[in-house]
Amino acid sequence: MAEDSSLSGGAPMHRGPYISMITNRTMNLLIRAAMLFMVGVFLALVLNLLQVQRNVTLFPPDVISSIFSSAWWLPPCCGTAAALIGLLYPCMDRRLGEPHKLKREWSNVMRCVAVFVGINHASAKVDFVNNVQLSLTLAALSVGLWWTFDRSRSGFGLGVIIAILATLATQLLVYNGVFQYTSPDFLYIRSWLPCIFFAGVITVGNIGRQLALYEYKVSQEKTHQD
């Protein structure tokens, strides 16, 4: 790591300041984390707005007064989670040595994000006959999302693990009365929540991998030069 940074610092003449900044690994990590954090915050705000509109989630009434109608802690939490997941995915890819091979383009990532928002939209707006149907549909959609945009076993595993953990955390939060769902059907929460978490993890992982691609490219070229 230190070697890397010194190397890139030692050869600033070769590249512009932007490239050398990206080459710097810690800097790169920070930038990526910040970007992922912002993506997470943004998605949390927008998607929560969808849920609050349809009275799916209830927050204490005094908080609901602004557009940021949920609790203040929610977006930062989502942002942090997004940053962690988004950094974890490329890292895991590198560790496992099986890089993500599917079409790695920004247009694909955008498509993935759009589908994710669509899944949320459907969960909030489409009127289903019963909750089981809703949950099953969303689960199928989430797996479809994984198959379309990820297709890596590691991605699936990580997604499932994080979805389970997040569901547990939400259960605890609701149990302690921080907020509540209007019509819980899976202990204290809605049964489609794990699916949403899973889809979110896949999406954020996709973004993280795409962001990491830049660093990967630069470092690849560097090793080649050496």
Added chain:
Amino acid sequence: MNEIQEERLRQNISAAFYRHGLLCASYPVPIILFTSASILTCCYPLLKLPLPGTGPVEFTTGVRDYSTPSHESQGDLSERPDWYRGPPVAYIQQVLVKAAVSPWDNSLVPVDVFRSPLGRVFSVLEEIRNHVYTDRSLEALCLQVTDLLPGLRRMQAVLPEHGCLLVSPGNYWQNRRDLFDADPDLLKTVHQHEPKGLHTSATLKDLLFGVPGKQTGVNLYSKKRVVTYTITIALSSYDARFVASLRARLKQLHPSANCTLREDHMVHVHFKEEIGIAELIPLVTTYIILFAYIYFSTRKIDMVKSKWGLALAAVVTVLSSLLMSVGLCTLFGLTPTLNGGEIFPYLVVVIGLENVLVLTKSVVSTPVDLEVKLRIAQGLSNESWSIMKNMATELCIILIGYFTFVPAIQEFCLFAVVGLVSDFFLQMFFFTTVLSIDIRRMELADLNRRLPAEAGMPPPKPGPLRPRETPPPPRPSPHTITLQAPAFRNLRLPKRLRVVYFLARTRLAQRIIMVGTVIWIGILVYTDPAGLRTFLAAQVSEQSPLGEAGLPPHLGVAPVFPGGDPTSTLSGLPAPEPTPLPENQSQGHRAAHPEVAPVSSPQITWGPEDEELWRRLSFRHWPSLFSYYNITLAKRYISILPVIPVTLHLSPQEAIDTRHPQDTHHAPPPSIKTSDLQTDLTLYKVAALGLFAGVVLVLLLFCLYRVLCPRNYGQNGVPHGRRRRGDLPCDEYGYSPPISEISPLLLRGHSMDIECLASDGMLLASCCLVGHIRVWDAQTGDCLTVIPNNGLRRSSSSGCWEHRDGWDHISACEAESLLGADFREPGGGAVGGQDVDIFPIRRRTTPARPALFGDQPDLTPLIDTNFGLSPPSQALSSSGFDFGGLVEKAYQEHEPSPTLAFPPSPPPVLPPELPPQNNGDWDSSVWAMELRGNLIATGRSSGKLELWDAVEGSLRCSNEDGVSGITALAFLNNRIVAARLNGSLDFFTVEITKPLGLLQYRGPPGRGSLPPSPCYSSEDVISCQLTRSVQCAHQKPITVLKAAAGRVVTGSQDHTVRVYRLEDSCCLFTLQGHSGGITAIYIDQTMVLASGGQDGTICVWDVLTGSRVSHVYGHRGDVTSLVCTTSCIISSGLDDLICIWDRSTGIKLYSIQQEVGCGASLGVISESLLVTGGQGCVSFWDLNYGDLLQTVYLGQSSEGQSVRQLLVLDNAAIVCDFGSELSLVYVPSVLEKLD
């Protein structure tokens, strides 16, 4: 078995796609017409769908047979809209009160116009509240409301809570007469709730008065002196008898004469779902994601003629497939119930642009030399399998979605399926055809470009052949700007400039302002039609000839008595109106009124416009009223009952009685004229303000423009002939690069075009078509030596040139047998003898070249050093620039040197300048030339290699081992490598034998500094020995030969690149990767090897391992030259494009489009400065940003001359050929940068 079947299927699909591609490319126009027709046909059912919008929808029914519609839809009533089900949210009953004090007399103050009429509202209210019809009271029927929304606490005092929703102007005073009477300033009370600034929705005044603000008449300057207001009652259930009795009661109490309002219709108003900000944010987000998706997708389209055109076609394909899907679904009876705006982005994402991009990529990557038809067909068939597979997968996924049996998802899936199919159809027909047209255009443009620009003949059809983006042909001024319009360049400008350019190019600011204004006006008209429409109506009615000319003026003066019948008054008139409609009579009457005498009694008239006065209210009037009580009207409807007219006539006495003591303190009423002005004052104010803002904006933009574009932007009339040399080209936007004077130094002397150019940093050697070699000082530009074609020999003793052609013919055969590799062999004696034998022929001169080569070396006409600014004159020759004298002096100095040089040499003293010539190659031309130290190596078409002394101009050695012409030479560390036409490669070693007694002798004078690498003094005996000859280095002629870092790299037309080690001439690698002949090679000290070929590809190789690092497809046509810096590769091609690639990743950073026929020569001066040769000029570019720094014009009449060769010298000078001249350009700024 299964695999075989799959393979067969695959082949079938591929063949079908191939045929389809041929069809599409063959008949583009009919197919596009057919597709457009089918799109339009499929979209036709969309016309029946209501336009999207949030405006309310109305439905009118009769009052008499009204019954609350049931919840079930009844199919029998087809005209009944589907929202008209179930009871409405409320029935709105309005009581329209028109009140006036009449007759008006001058003792009354302006406040009297509305104080007593408003005061009467309380009695009417009382009447309504207390009205009972068969034990039904208003309390039982009216809509009971609860709390106001928490955010509306300031309205609590005004709007009713916990009771009937009944609003009237009385609410301002809590419906209490005593508060009203005690109110000193009614207007202030009314207006204190009005919001400031522009408002588009209903205000409190509108809500309470129930009529548009202008019509209430509650102001001090009312012309009509009639006060209008409504009492609005919201009923929860409709009791026809109660309403009828209320109507009868009020009419009876306050009869309205001449009232012809229709009372038999009730209007049901349905409100669409409102989109709040909270719903808008996710929607906007999805659209942003959609646009990002489209952006990232279309960005990948590359290598086509018009990127934007294809991107547009792709988007059109997707959008029209969506429209087709909706249209088809509608056609087959499925009405869309989903919110189109919401699901639209998801549909686009599901259908996707991928196929389109894959198609483009596949077609583009087919071989360029094929016919367009075949390319399209091949591209299609290559991707056919994956397209079909993807399509099948998507259809499967969507079908799975269909079986979720959720109505919304099913509908979505249905749309998606139809959309996918129609998208496939459009891709196959529409997009493929567009692509074929695009590719054809590109090839035409290529063809056009390949025609040499010097040919001078204009293309027969310049219009269709030229790309659309190219500007009109250059102006016939001598110094045209060599760059194309910046829009065509793909540059990296500084960000700030790019933003400014973008703004300027698109005129974004102006367009935004324009669009903003239009939208604003649209919003005004749409949301608040009352104000504008009434204003317009008033204008029209005031100016209408009907009102002014149609009625005699005395009509308005006639007093209209309260309760009097106006029709009787009218009947007495001659009634000259051309269109005497009964409704229009009263209106015309009223309209004529304002024109009459200042003091007139107000009169109350009822016209059809009063029937549905609520229509003039904002369409958000009712939703906002109900939303105060948290009742939403979205997707619901209200029923508006016919209005109950109430006319109140008050006597002046009554008005005086109800006066508040402060009322009289008000100023007396101003004259009608001024009041007339006053009413319109707001309008004028707004207009003045707008005008002022506009002027300020214009001034601001003008200043901005002056600041940003200080030069003559947009002035086409600037005569370009006035542009001096060195004048900088000004951008389209007036941006000009920083000026630093760079004046080229022209080196003249050659009589023909310069063929070869070589330099070692200090010296510069050039060779022209005739074969004359000239050596110049690279620092000063002085001509040091002239070596004529070797048919002419210079005798150093006499200092004259002599023709030797006759000798050559005679001695050809003998010399060939006599001479080995080294002419300094002892056998030289015989040679010398032969030389003596033919001596007499020496003196013979041919008449062909008598002028140039006289007896005396009069070099003044040859060495004409033009310094650009002062014209060449006779004074030059006599001044210090007389190089003839200088060279002569140098000759004098060296005259004794031959005798001094060879005392130890073998007895037959042979002057080195008289080497034996063996064959008749004086007419063989120089094909390659290299310069190291002060030795010039020339390779001739006859296969002869010669070494010349650069300073003395004497032939030091020559070698005729090969007979095939030398196409390229490399001279590196006393080794010379010659590539020959037959594909063989010869390695020579230059050996220097220092003469014994003269080791201390210094090198040639005339140049201050010592040349770098091997320095050969003129006394050294130089021999050139063939060490190795690789006979079949390549199968075809070697085109490029480069040597650096101990490696020799050759490129040949046989598509391969070979790497040899210089020391042992051993072939290390044969690099294969190109699919065309090699045209350019770059290798430098860091062992970076890049090669470019005729196929337009550029390969980067690892010289150590022989592996290919990257392979990019960069140019259409040959790669003409290649240069690398430490971070990037710069290539230029026959397509006049200069591409800059990232060296390690092979990603194209950007490209520069140059003018036709001038992109061949490249040079890198420093890490960030690129120099390119153009038509009579050289251009300097900043490599980091790709912007043009400067263009230096080489000569005055430089039209047809293009710079073909360009050398960068060590001292930050560049030298380039320029017809028969050489041009030496110093770049002083770079020197500073380097320091």
